[in-house]
Amino acid sequence: MDALLHKFYLAFKNLDADTMIECYHDDILFKDPAFGVLKAERAKNMWRMLCNTQKGKDFKVSYSNIKTNNEKGYANWQAEYLFSKTGRRVINSISSEFQFKDGLIIKHTDSFDLHNWAKQAFGFKGWLIGNTSFFENKLQKQTNKILDIFESKNI
Template sequence: MNSNERLIHEFYSSFQSLDWQGMQQCYASNIHFSDPVFNDLKGDDVSAMWHMLCNRAKDFELKFSDIQADEKHGSARWEATYTFSQTGRKVNNVIFAEFQFDNGKIIRHSDHFSFWKWSKMALGPIGILLGWSGFLKNKVQQQGLNGLKLFILRHHSKKNL
């Protein structure tokens, strides 16, 4: 296992333990993250997102596999099972992650999964009916960003550091 493969392994091992600070240590300060819900986060907002998700995790289990990396790029598959806090519905999300590295840290992290499959599990009938639509995806993205902004105000403001 090379150093970047170990870095990915360390990231997901921290995630399994809901250790957002351990996850943060794997990232460069100029990290750029994207997925179907949080499609363009940078820097401290990425760490705050993982902090929020770890903090809200209920019935959480994570498995990861197929870690591959070279000097600049890497990938992994991971699967998260959890109860979605907003609806109380059980979710089993299968994700393909891509990474870019620089100076022993992750500088770009992109997670790919089917928003429609996720929305069917997380949102139930609304996800089944509208999960394919840009309307629902945009609404979920906006709610996610609003929730993150509120979380940052409560947990990551300068007075709390």
């Protein structure tokens, strides 16, 4: 399963959503602080949207510490980019956990310090409220609204 996660992250480095999605089971369950829980096609569309919006921009992904067995996997990765809403540089370090089924990723959970991300993305305002459930809920509503718009235009 190591090869599957290397394929996934190498595709992400190259902003190749189609190859990333090949690594996902049809019943994929994705979860992270920014989007909340996404299932099946919606999770796949999130990667399509993210890869599409970052093409031609100063976006970098690196990954390390891939560890797997037949059932579970772990990895660390880092994204560097300009947050489009504020133009501020963000360096986000993420820990990922995976579960596998039929040789594919069936569950993908990304964890990161949302408060640290908010400070980078929004400055003082992010420092002030970035560690609150209010902020997390508002962020998830906004990211899902953006995903809704992407899906309505591209599906």
